[in-house]
Structures are given as structure tokens and as C-alpha cells.
Amino acid sequence: MYFQFGTAHCISEHSQLQRLDRISVHVGREDLNLNTTYLQVLNVSQLIIYPEHDGRSLKKDIGIIMLSTYITMSDYVQPACIWNLDDDFEFRFNGSTGIVIGFGLTEAGKVSEHLQQAELIAVDGITCLMSNPHALATVLNHHTYCAKGKQGAKADRGDSGGGMFYELNGTWYVRGVVSFTTIERYYETGAYTVFSDVRMFRGWILRYSSRAEWLKNLKPCNGSLNDNESVCNVANRFEHGFLITGDRNDIISIPTNGGKGEIIIPGSNDSLTGRSYDCTEGRIYFIDDGHIFSVNYDGSHRKSFFNDTKYDRARRKIYSSLTIDWVSRRLYTQLGGEGIWVVSMDNTQIRTILHKGNRICCPIVDPMKSKLYWLRYSKAGSYIK
Numbered sequence: 001m002y003f004q005f006g007t008a009h010c011i012s013e014h015s016q017l018q019r020l021d022r023i024s025v026h027v028g029r030e031d032l033n034l035n036t037t038y039l040q041v042l043n044v045s046q047l048i049i050y051p052e053h054d055g056r057s058l059k060k061d062i063g064i065i066m067l068s069t070y071i072t073m074s075d076y077v078q079p080a081c082i083w084n085l086d087d088d089f090e091f092r093f094n095g096s097t098g099i100v101i102g103f104g105l106t107e108a109g110k111v112s113e114h115l116q117q118a119e120l121i122a123v124d125g126i127t128c129l130m131s132n133p134h135a136l137a138t139v140l141n142h143h144t145y146c147a148k149g150k151q152g153a154k155a156d157r158g159d160s161g162g163g164m165f166y167e168l169n170g171t172w173y174v175r176g177v178v179s180f181t182t183i184e185r186y187y188e189t190g191a192y193t194v195f196s197d198v199r200m201f202r203g204w205i206l207r208y209s210s211r212a213e214w215l216k217n218l219k220p221c222n223g224s225l226n227d228n229e230s231v232c233n234v235a236n237r238f239e240h241g242f243l244i245t246g247d248r249n250d251i252i253s254i255p256t257n258g259g260k261g262e263i264i265i266p267g268s269n270d271s272l273t274g275r276s277y278d279c280t281e282g283r284i285y286f287i288d289d290g291h292i293f294s295v296n297y298d299g300s301h302r303k304s305f306f307n308d309t310k311y312d313r314a315r316r317k318i319y320s321s322l323t324i325d326w327v328s329r330r331l332y333t334q335l336g337g338e339g340i341w342v343v344s345m346d347n348t349q350i351r352t353i354l355h356k357g358n359r360i361c362c363p364i365v366d367p368m369k370s371k372l373y374w375l376r377y378s379k380a381g382s383y384i385k
Contacts, residue, residue, distance in 0.1 A: 005205055006161030007179050007196060008049035008063035015055055017047045025067060028077045030115045032103060038076040043068040050204065057138050061179040062196045064208050070347055079352055080165060080172040081342075082206070083199045084370060094124050098147070098175060099165045100193075104158030111158055118153035120164060120193065122146070122175075128192050132182045136194065139180050143200045147176075148192050155181055155193040164195055170339075170356040174198055206328045206370060242297075244284060248272050251286060253297070264299035274321040274333075278345065285331065290318030292333065305331070306348035320361070327367040334361055340374060 004025060011018050020043075028038045046066035053060045071077060101117045128146030129136050140146065147164065149155070155162070155178050163174040176195030198205070243254045249272065251265035265272070265286065274287040283294045285305065292305035322333040329345040332354070339357050344350035359377040366373070 004065045004067070005198075006063060006065065006177050007061045008053040009055060009058060009061055009179070010161040011047045011063045011065065012049055012053075012055065017049070020044050020047065023047075023065070025065060027071055028074070032111075032113045036076075038074055040072060040077065042071065048208065050201065058179055058194075059141070060143050060196070060201075062177065062198075062201050062205075064205065066208065070350075073350055078172070079350060080163065080174045081352075081354070082202050083166075083173045083175045084202060084372075085168070085173070093145075093175075094122050096122050096166070097150070098122065100147075100155050100159065100162060100178065101165075102155065102159035102162040102178070104156040104160075104162075106156075118155065119150040120147035120153065120155070121150060123148055123192070128194075131192050135182045136192070139194050143197055144179065144194050145176060145197050146192050146194055154191050157181070163198075171352070171354050202370060244275060244277055246272065246275060251275055251284065264297070265295065274319070276322050276324040276331075278324050278326045280326050285322060285324055287319050287322060287333075290320075292319055292322060292331075306343070321363060323363050323365045323372075325365045325367045325370070325372075328370060330365075332363045332365060332372060334363060334374075340372075 011023070023044045025042045025044060027040045027042070028036065030036070044065055045068045047063065048066065049063040050060045053062070073079070097119050099117055100120055101115060103112045103115060106112050106116070123146050125140055125146060128148075129140055136146075159181075160178050162178050164176045164178070166173050166175055176197055178193060179196045180194040182191045182193075241256050243256060244251065245254060245261075246252045246265070248270045250263050251272065252261045253264050254261040264284070271289040272286060273290075275284065276286075277284050277297075278294070282297050284297060285292060285294045287293075293302055294305060295302045318336050319333050320336055322331060324331050324345070331343045331345055333341050333343065335341055339353055339360060340355045340363050341351055342354045354372075355374070357376075361375050361377070363372060363374040365371065
């Protein structure tokens with residue numbers, strides 16, 4: 001991982017970006033005065049604020065911090081997924097409880113020396129607005145949501161840019177970043193906090209999750225007429241005129257013009273169990289005997305995707321299916337008995353389990369919509385998630 005995101009007003013001042021030499025990113029820090037062995041301090045290479053951000057009204061208050069080097073994942077430093085769940089599909093968002101963390105002001109009006117966390121409950125916009133119309137009328141919109149602390153807990157000054165996190169099925173998601181609070185005095189409790197809704201900026205954020213420069217310059221989809229430089233038509237850049245298919249023995253390339261198919265990965269003793277492709281790099285990914293490999297479209301330059309200590313055939317911990325999001329540069333794979341894992345294609349050290357369970361299989365991704373689908377089995381049969 002080589003970027004983080006937060007609020008635009010934290011990385012800019014008077015419509016000007018902060019100087020890069022004034023900012024460093026600390027990951028794994030739990031105490032402002034104590035450096036631990038797992039603390040990482042990273043330099044910043046670029047600051048990016050959302051193009052339509054308004055510093056006065058805090059409209060579309062979100063920004064991205066590009067790092068000079070990768071963050072090293074460990075037991076103490078882990079990524080959180082960008083929220084991509086539909087409210088009515090997974091669970092009802094209003095009334096749900098998330099966790100906010102930060103070093104903001106305490107009840108004594110001082111910056112906390114230790115990393116704090118608080119539980120906040122998401123509330124509907126009307127309830128939030130009526131609590132303080134004068135302060136909230138200009139900041140609440142469909143790119144924000146509102147939350148209130150449990151038992152007097154609150155986000156305060158100094159917590160801006162921090163995330164509101166949810167743990168769902170063993171995976172952590174970030175739904176919002178702290179943008180504005182109605183607190184006027186540090187000893188106030190029960191105030192409402194306004195968050196920039198990460199879900200509304202997902203497509204923009206994902207452009208910067210890849211080092212591919214062309215992804216960052218794509219135009220947004222706008223109505224029914226879109227040129228080839230828009231997100232909607234990005235796949236046209238990589239129309240190679242063939243389909244990839246096969247069985248457990250061979251992987252075959254079939255021309256879309258009706259020509260004869262060609263075996264590009266010949267018989268492998270009934271051991272091929274998954275295949276997908278990365279059209280930006282021109283490579284096919286597949287699983288052979290439980291390991292993930294890739295080759296060029298013509299079958300040349302075979303190489304292993306990563307060396308994984310989780311592979312254990314004796315305990316049925318083998319990779320059985322995979323799919324690739326070539327826009328956001330992620331590979332999703334099923335590890336038998338554990339669930340679905342997501343791995344960065346730019347740095348395979350960055351990986352996390354996305355959905356736990358032994359009754360799920362066959363993940364498939366829609367890169368254009370950044371949606372992942374899979375089958376879940378039950379006694380009543382199977383259904384798509």
C-alpha cells in the first residue's frame with residue numbers, strides 16, 4: 001500500500017496544498033511519545049484533494065496522501081477495505097455502530113498522548129440537522145453522513161481525517177472520514193460528527209490505488225455519451241480479439257472472429273482449477289496444483305504469483321479459484337477452508353482476508369463497477385452474494 005486518504009482540509013490551507021516537507025505519515029503509532037519496533041514513518045510524495053472540494057463549506061472534503069514507499073504489513077499494521085456495501089443489501093446503515101480512532105482533544109481539552117477509540121452510531125440526516133441547524137445546514141449533503149457518540153463519546157478537534165471503521169465478517173471497512181464536528185467547547189459530550197462518505201468517492205480513490213498513470217486521468221462517466229477516455233469505456237483500450245477458456249487440463253485462446261482455438265497452456269494432469277486475465281499487462285493468471293501462476297497471452301514467461309506459506313495440501317489449504325480486477329490492480333482468490341483473500345497485484349505482501357467461511361466459492365469481479373460476486377452454499381442450495 002502506498003497511499004492513504006483523509007479529509008482535504010487536513011492537507012490544505014487557504015486553498016493551497018501543504019508543503020510535503022511538513023508532513024510525514026506514521027503507521028503503527030499508539031503513543032505520541034513512544035517509538036516502537038513496529039512503528040513506520042514514511043515520507044509523502046504527493047498530496048491530492050478532490051477536484052470539487054470547497055474549503056469554506058467543506059464540500060466534498062476528501063483527499064489522498066501518496067507515499068514515497070510502501071507500507072509494510074504486519075500484525076500491527078493492516079489495511080482496511082474501502083466501503084462498497086449497499087445499505088439494503090448487507091445491513092441497514094442508519095443505527096449501526098462504527099469505531100473512530102485518533103489523538104484528538106480529550107475531556108481536559110488537551111491532545112491525547114495515547115491513541116483513543118470511540119463508538120459512534122450513524123444517524124439519519126434529518127435528525128442530525130435538527131440537532132444544530134445553524135452549524136450543519138451548509139455541511140450536510142449526499143456526500144456526507146452523520147454519527148453520534150455512545151455514552152458521551154465523541155470525535156473532537158485533532159481527529160479530523162481519521163476513519164470510521166466497521167468489522168464485517170472478519171474484514172475491516174472504512175465508511176467515512178471525520179470532516180466536521182459541532183463541538184464548540186472541549187468538555188461538551190454527545191455532539192454530532194459529520195463524515196465524508198467514502199462510498200461516494202470510491203471510484204475516484206481507486207484510481208490512485210494503482211501506479212498505472214492512465215487510470216488516474218480517466219474522465220468520469222457522464223450520461224449516455226462517453227468517449228474512450230472515460231471510465232465506462234476503459235475496457236476498449238484492451239480489446240485483443242480473443243476469449244480465454246479451458247478445463248482442468250488445458251487453457252485455450254479462442255478468437256472472437258470465429259477462428260480456430262489454440263492451446264496456450266497444455267495438459268497439466270487434471271490440476272488447473274481457476275483462470276483469469278490482466279488485460280493491462282497482457283497476462284493470464286491461473287491455478288495449477290493449488291499454486292497461482294501467470295503467463296503472457298501466448299503462454300510464454302511463466303512465473304509464480306507469490307510464495308505463500310499458507311499453502312498446505314495436507315490440510316486442504318489450496319487455492320481453488322481466482323479473479324482479477326485489472327482496474328484497481330487486485331487479485332481475489334479462494335483459499336480452501338478460509339474464505340476469499342484479496343492481494344495487491346503491485347505488491348503481493350499487501351493482502352488480507354475479505355470474507356471468511358468454508359461455504360463460499362467462485363469469486364468473480366466486475367472491474368468497471370468495482371463489484372465482487374461469489375457463490376455461497378447453504379442447505380437450501382447456493383446463491384450469489
